[in-house]
Amino acid sequence: MDVVEAESGHLDRADQAEDAVIKHLRGMGNELLTEWGAHKENQNFQDARKHHPEAMARKKNTYWLSTYEKIELSERCLGVSGHRVRPFSEAAHIHCRDYSLPLQRRIVDFAADASFATVTQKMKEHYDTNIPESSAQAIALHHARNMKKEAAESLQSRQECVGEGKQLIGEIDGSMIPVSWWMNKRKVINARHESSNGRKRSSVWFMNRA
Structure with a gap:
């Protein structure tokens, strides 16, 4: 509220005030995520240090993209048996340049x-x-491939549970289609009578099933 009031001198329209609020909320979100990252980085590093007290530590700058723009922080890495261990990245399931x-x-x-x-x-x-x-x-495309794979696995799982059948029975929901009275050999679902200029017209709906 203080932010909006501070800029009220040039925010005369409601949409301008809304844009200003969105901008500041986005900035607040970026700050909160950055602070969360710094806190978790320190916590994860201290936990990893307990398991590898002799490992050498080096700082690496890391960042990832979020809905609150780029989040940047300094991450401490440990050299363990010739491999680089990144406690924060592994615990947070986020890596440099990730989305x-x-x-x-x-x-x-x-x-x-x-x-x-x-x-x-x-x-x-x-x-x-x-x-x-x-x-x-x-x-x-990555998520599309995952969806295709999951769909294939789900179909295979259902087939394994049901087994192979000699006959497949399926059903497709029908749609309500308006027709004239002279096509009322189908099952009539609803009827409506309209009058225009003294002339009557009747409309019916029948269920069209595949």
């Missing part, structure tokens, strides 16, 4: 309705986040 799952959901949602080029425009407009077209394509 957060909520952000991926929005990208896939936009990609399902429009081209990948349009996805970048919509993400910039609605979330003020710059998403390369190639990244939007890779993310959408």
Whole structure:
């Protein structure tokens, strides 16, 4: 409220005030995620240090993209048996240059309705986040492949449970189609009578099943 009142000198319209609130909420979200990351990084590092007290630590800058723009922090890594261990990244299930799952959901949602080029425009407009077209394509296709794989596994699982049958019985819901009275050999579901200029017209609906 203080932010809106501080800018009330040039915010005369409701939509301008709303845009200002969205901008500040996005900034607050970025700050909260950054603070959360710094807190969890320290906690995860201390836990890992207990298991590897002799390991050397090095700092690496890391970032990921979220619906609140880029989140950046300094992550301490441990060298264990010739391998680099990143306690925060492993615990948080996020790695450098990753896209957060909520952000991926929005990208896939936009990609399902429009081209990948349009996805970048919509993400910039609605979330003020710059998403390369190639990244939007890779993310959408990745989830599409996973959905196809899960569908195939689900079908295979059902077939294994039911077994092979000699006959498949299926049903498709019908649709209500308006027709004239002289086509009333079908099952009549509903009828309506209309009058226009003294002339009557009757309409009926029958169930058309495949």
